Amino acid sequence: MNQEYERIQNLIKKAESEAVSGETCRYRLGFHIMPPTGWLNDPNGLCQLGDTYHLFFQYSPLDARGGMKVWGHYMTKDFCHITYAGAPFVPDASFDRDGVYSGSTYVDDNGMHIFYTGNAKLSGEHDFTTSGRRADTVLVESRDGIHFSPKQVVINTDDYPEHYSCHIRDPKVWQENGMYYMVLGGRTREDEGRILLYTSADLLNWSLLKELAAKEHFAYMWECPDLFCLKDKYILSFSPQGLEKREFMYQNIYQSGYFVSDYNPVTEDVVFDESRFYEWDMGFDFYAPQTFLDAKGRRILIGWAGVPDAEYFNREVEAENWQHCFTVPRRLAIKTDEHTGVTKVYQQPVSEITALRGERQICGGNAVMELDSEYWDIECNGLPEKFAITIAEGVKFSYNGSYLALTLTEETGCGRDIRKCLVSGVHSVRILVDSSILEYYVNDGEVVFTTRYYKREKGTKLAFDCGNADIALYPMGRITVDAL
Numbered sequence: 001m002n003q004e005y006e007r008i009q010n011l012i013k014k015a016e017s018e019a020v021s022g023e024t025c026r027y028r029l030g031f032h033i034m035p036p037t038g039w040l041n042d043p044n045g046l047c048q049l050g051d052t053y054h055l056f057f058q059y060s061p062l063d064a065r066g067g068m069k070v071w072g073h074y075m076t077k078d079f080c081h082i083t084y085a086g087a088p089f090v091p092d093a094s095f096d097r098d099g100v101y102s103g104s105t106y107v108d109d110n111g112m113h114i115f116y117t118g119n120a121k122l123s124g125e126h127d128f129t130t131s132g133r134r135a136d137t138v139l140v141e142s143r144d145g146i147h148f149s150p151k152q153v154v155i156n157t158d159d160y161p162e163h164y165s166c167h168i169r170d171p172k173v174w175q176e177n178g179m180y181y182m183v184l185g186g187r188t189r190e191d192e193g194r195i196l197l198y199t200s201a202d203l204l205n206w207s208l209l210k211e212l213a214a215k216e217h218f219a220y221m222w223e224c225p226d227l228f229c230l231k232d233k234y235i236l237s238f239s240p241q242g243l244e245k246r247e248f249m250y251q252n253i254y255q256s257g258y259f260v261s262d263y264n265p266v267t268e269d270v271v272f273d274e275s276r277f278y279e280w281d282m283g284f285d286f287y288a289p290q291t292f293l294d295a296k297g298r299r300i301l302i303g304w305a306g307v308p309d310a311e312y313f314n315r316e317v318e319a320e321n322w323q324h325c326f327t328v329p330r331r332l333a334i335k336t337d338e339h340t341g342v343t344k345v346y347q348q349p350v351s352e353i354t355a356l357r358g359e360r361q362i363c364g365g366n367a368v369m370e371l372d373s374e375y376w377d378i379e380c381n382g383l384p385e386k387f388a389i390t391i392a393e394g395v396k397f398s399y400n401g402s403y404l405a406l407t408l409t410e411e412t413g414c415g416r417d418i419r420k421c422l423v424s425g426v427h428s429v430r431i432l433v434d435s436s437i438l439e440y441y442v443n444d445g446e447v448v449f450t451t452r453y454y455k456r457e458k459g460t461k462l463a464f465d466c467g468n469a470d471i472a473l474y475p476m477g478r479i480t481v482d483a484l
């Protein structure tokens with residue numbers, strides 16, 4: 001370990017020891033994973049090794065508004081009891097001195113093979129897009145998920161194709177038919193968002209196989225790519241930047257979504273068409289998701305419940321000195337709608353989190369209530385053609401027979417106003433209510449909305465205008481987080 005590593009670890013330990021916590025923190029979360037202190041963004045290196053899930057994350061422990069990017073590390077066997085295992089990768093090498101950026105973990109019998117992007121800015125006059133930034137792909141290995149090998153550059157910035165800008169990053173690695181593959185997100189010099197698909201026989205020597213692109217111009221940059229299979233479909237997930245806002249689509253500054261393909265982009269020449277692009281989440285706070293396959297064969301997605309450069313803000317930053325969190329882990333399934341024939345990915349919270357549920361309570365479709373707990377899992381079934389559900393008097397989720405609308409007041413939304421999504425019928429809504437985040441799962445996860453929200457009072461005020469719907473409420477317990 002070098003001196004820089006020690007210096008940064010000491011700064012992190014100091015910041016974490018000064019973390020603000022306790023009951024006075026009204027926005028701290030009950031069952032969503034948040035940073036120990038400071039800022040969290042992308043989920044990184046998600047994987048299962050043995051019986052343990054490893055959830056790494058982009059972490060800026062010294063500043064709740066972002067800053068130096070290291071990898072934080074949580075471990076869990078059940079997504080309810082979490083262990084914080086410190087910040088294993090910090091910017092202590094020349095090739096990652098400006099940030100240990102996002103990446104992924106490939107697991108085999110030898111343990112973890114972790115790939116990430118080393119962000120390094122050069123001195124001198126640069127815009128850091130067309131010049132002045134290096135983005136080497138770096139490998140770190142670990143047998144046990146706790147002790148890590150030295151860092152090793154496996155793709156040097158000089159070897160990326162020349163028609164790319166300096167924005168190439170976020171390796172996601174997998175194995176297929178005896179070969180290894182890696183997708184990297186990129187921006188060409190012509191401002192086209194693309195994905196670079198590399199291949200390797202040994203995880204060390206990588207060569208470019210092809211580029212994945214949309215049929216027509218589709219955003220200037222694609223971040224955080226991921227390519228995986230769900231039944232007989234291939235899902236290419238990424239976070240495009242530069243899509244123009246529309247009334248019912250692309251409403252945030254940057255999006256996250258996926259193309260559905262009938263063919264494997266590794267072996268076939270697939271040109272991706274916007275007509276088969278779907279957003280992962282229609283709320284205000286969602287970006288840079290990553291998936292992994294667990295030992296039970298589940299494809300699990302975790303998103304960053306935040307967006308870079310958003311116009312809205314988060315109230316906990318000032319008083320509690322932290323910002324952002326993960327969505328709950330979501331299990332993915334592919335389904336074709338009987339009526340529309342549209343094939344999409346459905347998302348549902350992993351079943352483990354139901355272990356946090358307390359006793360079921362039921363209420364009618366027109367109930368108004370003030371509940372003591374901050375944490376709820378609410379299931380609404382048999383919804384009428386039009387309905388509205390209001391939380392904390394300031395967050396309204398409604399359906400008018402043609403589109404869903406999530407509307408926040410200025411006070412509760414801190415700048416979040418309205419997000420809309422066209423849906424041709426709503427039969428169920430499940431709402432995860434945490435002290436300052438809400439996740440709405442519509443029609444068994446066909447559409448999801450995630451938003452942060454800020455209320456004055458303790459407890460939860462609910463108002464249902466849902467006709468004869470059946471509503472079941474479960475108070476939720478908190479996840480536990482302990483140090484390794």
Ligand code: FRU
Pocket residue numbers: 041042058069101102103117169170223224287288308
């Ligand atoms: C996405 C992202 C990634 C990058 C990381 C840096 O939010 O911009 O592309 O690797 O964040 O924190």
